[in-house]
Amino acid sequence: MxxxxxxxxxxxxxxxxxxxxxxxxxxxxxxxxxxxFLVSSLFEGMFDDVSETFQIMPGDVIYTSYTTSLSDVPLLWGIQIIDYQYGDMLYIQISNIFGDSYGEFVQNDSVLFTTTMIDQSDTLNFQIKNTGTRIIDTMVMFSEDPENxxxxxxxxxxxxxxxxxxxxxxxxxxxxxxxxxxxxxxxxxxxxxxxxxxxxx
The missing domain is CATH 1.10.287 (Helix Hairpins)
Structure with missing residues (x-):
């Protein structure tokens, strides 16, 4: 015992x-x-498209886009600031080719994920501005209708x-x-x- x-x-x-x-x-x-460390590598197979790495100078803007193929589905998108440091910040504006706004977002952390509802197939343009004080390397990930x-x-x-x-x-x-x-x-x-x-x- x-x-x-x-x-x-x-x-x-x-x-x-x-x-x-x-x-x-x-x-x-x-x-x-x-x-x-890349989020896209950790969640392998989850994303339909992963962008190349963009380097953004302070105050500069880069553009990327994604065309959806389905209607009435959520689009999960995320932006990763690679080698994030305190004070890094991005300002993101999303619109379609007709100028309709899909929202504005501020990213002040290493990773931002959010879902945007897409009523019909559309091309979303992402305008990403570096509002921080140092050069930022970033990448964008997209997953259309992630639940399925x-x-x-x-x-x-x-x-x-x-x-x-x-x-x-x-x-x-x-x-x-x-x-x-x-x-x-x-x-x-x-x-x-x-x-x-x-x-x-």
Missing amino acids: KKYGPIIAFVGFSLILISLLIAISSVPSDISEDET SDAFSNPNSPMMDMLLSLIISGFLIILGIIILLIGIIVTILDLKNKLDNKRNY
Whole structure:
């Protein structure tokens, strides 16, 4: 009985280690090989289009566009500031070829994601201005009707594989923590009983 506590605690600790290994292995290998972290690499297969990297001088503006092929669907788009530093800021204006506005956005963090509802197939023009004080490298990502994209609907897609691994990892780490705590409690109770028995003798 006196050894049950440490054994239970060891099992819990082992589950925590296994969960961390699963989480690490679920991250695409090319992310760890590259010093530059790209969101598009982490969510492989989720985006229909990923732009090239744009370099924007302070006060300058760059333009990029995306043409949707579906109607009455959400367009998920995101902008990443590569190697983000505090104070970096972008001002984004979106419009179509007729000049209709789809909104204005301010980005003052490393990544901005938002969804724009598209009533009918359209070409969206993105005007991105660097309102910060240093040169910014940025990239734009697009996913049309993301809820029904292959990344989520295909159980064998890289995205689903990663999500499943992270879910399993999360479950194991919670289970491991619970078992570890039980092991610690059992160990403390065993020590208490041992001390009580010594006092009785």
